[in-house]
Amino acid sequence: MPVIQTQNLLYKFVELCEEQSGRGATTKHSEILGGPLMKLFPTVDPEVVQYELLRNGLFQPGEWRNIKDIVQRMEAQNVWQIVKQEYKMLRKRWNGPKVSIYIFPIKNATAKTRKETPKKNGIAYRGALFLFLSPDLHTEEIKALFAHEYNHACRLEYLNIAPNKISLKDSLIIEGLGEYAVKDVYGEKWLAPWINLYSLEEALPIWKKHFVPSLDVAGVKNHHLFLFGKAGSRFPKWIGYHIGFQIVDSFQKKHGPFPNNELYRKSSEEIIASSDFPMKTDDI
Secondary structure, three states, X not given: OOEOOHHHHHHHHHHHHHHOOOOOHHHHHHHHHHHHHHHOOOOOOHHHHHHHHXXXXXXXXHXXXXXXXXXXXXXXXXXXXXXXXXXXXXXXHHOOXXXXXXXXXXXXXXXXXXXXXXXXXXXXXXXXEEEEEOOOOOHHXXXXXXXXXXXXXXXXXXXXXXXXXXEHHHHHHHHHHHHHHHHHHHOXXXXXXXXXXXXXXXXXXXXXXXXXXXXXXXXXXXXXXXXXXXXXXXXXXXXXXXHHHHHHHHHHHHHOOOOOOOHHHOOHHHHHHOOOOOOOHHHO
């Protein structure tokens, strides 16, 4: 079953926490939620898997008191069924790979304010993807997030290289393709706000000075500053995500339209070279 019934794991986690008044919640969190994932990551310790998921949005063990209510609300919204239907549609549309899909509540899902607290996030690997959701999302938000992450899974399957071998240019195109997929399937209304954070005149000098010399830097862990940026640094907030989308979008406008699965099968070099962000600085 592609969409894993993670609500069963979540109810089991809550039940055990209730029986022991929350004692050992962190261990139960790792064993019950992370244990079944070891078949995806057989060479990694469960604690490492747990840390990776927590870092990307999985709820904290101490939030166990709220999880039963959140899962019930997500079930009432048919979240698992919505994702199942979208997976079926997009896999056919993109001729994409089979993946296992895990849906969990996002951390701080019951926060009163959403100004600084994300209400959704996802992460994709070859063969698997994870969605971290709050229970008050619009159906189209869930669909858009899934399309973004499943497109990542398609691209990663096409690249067929280990995370520590992925170059910065590949990371940029992975993110650009993911968000372009949202535009293509669901329309501009559901695009992330970072696509319009900067003008071309603002982004090009940063691209030329900081990105072009580093496009071959390998290892996704070395790309975080480039992608997310950091206040007060040479990389403005979300600059890599912004540039990645603008590269793919400008390439598509110049050379598209492409059949449904052709775009994510083009090389990063081809997409960049024929976009508004050429790899040679003398072309800028």
